[in-house]
Amino acid sequence: MPQTLPPLDDLVACHQCDTLHVAQDLPENARAYCQRCGTILMTSQPAAMARILSLALTAFIMMIAAVSFPFLTLDAQGLHNATSVLDAVLAFNKGFAIPLAVAVAFFIVVIPLIRLGALIYALGPLVREQRPRAGAKRAFGLAERLRPWSMAEIFIVGVTVALVKVAGLAAVTVGPAFWAFAGVVIITVLKDQMICRYSIWEALEQ
Ligand SMILES: [Zn+2]
Numbered sequence: 001m002p003q004t005l006p007p008l009d010d011l012v013a014c015h016q017c018d019t020l021h022v023a024q025d026l027p028e029n030a031r032a033y034c035q036r037c038g039t040i041l042m043t044s045q046p047a048a049m050a051r052i053l054s055l056a057l058t059a060f061i062m063m064i065a066a067v068s069f070p071f072l073t074l075d076a077q078g079l080h081n082a083t084s085v086l087d088a089v090l091a092f093n094k095g096f097a098i099p100l101a102v103a104v105a106f107f108i109v110v111i112p113l114i115r116l117g118a119l120i121y122a123l124g125p126l127v128r129e130q131r132p133r134a135g136a137k138r139a140f141g142l143a144e145r146l147r148p149w150s151m152a153e154i155f156i157v158g159v160t161v162a163l164v165k166v167a168g169l170a171a172v173t174v175g176p177a178f179w180a181f182a183g184v185v186i187i188t189v190l191k192d193q194m195i196c197r198y199s200i201w202e203a204l205e206q
Pocket residue numbers: 014015016017018019034035036037038039
């Protein structure tokens with residue numbers, strides 16, 4: 001006898017391994033894990049949404065700081081050079097490298113900011129238990145779709161590797177923007193781990 005599938009709305013796919021699970025109402029402060037790989041599928045913590053919103057706001061403000069403060073200073077043989085993230089992007093401003101500058105700016109600054117902005121826009125009213133804003137679903141969907149394109153963490157790993165290499169040649173001082181950028185990366189990872197996509201979609205559907 002063919003098995004009947006539950007309605008599509010009741011299915012949750014694990015975002016790591018795509019295993020399908022049937023969603024259930026969780027008791028408060030409970031978590032549901034993927035049966036196959038153990039990733040958190042659903043959480044039912046009423047405070048979680050507010051926590052995610054505050055993390056997103058913090059990351060947004062830190063990102064602005066990361067772009068505006070000095071990122072690195074280099075001292076070598078009497079030469080002093082201070083660089084901001086914008087300088088790093090604008091380093092590729094000649095001829096064929098211009099598309100590279102645009103891509104770098106998008107991947108490390110613009111897309112992370114769009115993701116955070118969209119999340120803040122979509123979650124703001126939900127935390128205050130108001131009706132979702134117009135286009136909130138589309139904004140949250142955009143934040144989710146852009147996730148693989150947000151590469152701030154790759155930038156920070158690249159910078160760290162470069163710093164280790166340069167450290168022998170010049171005195172390197174990391175500026176406030178470096179720490180702000182590292183903060184953005186850590187907060188974004190935390191936020192993406194904590195987020196319960198299922199309950200956010202549920203709340204946005206209402
Ligand atoms: Zn899984």
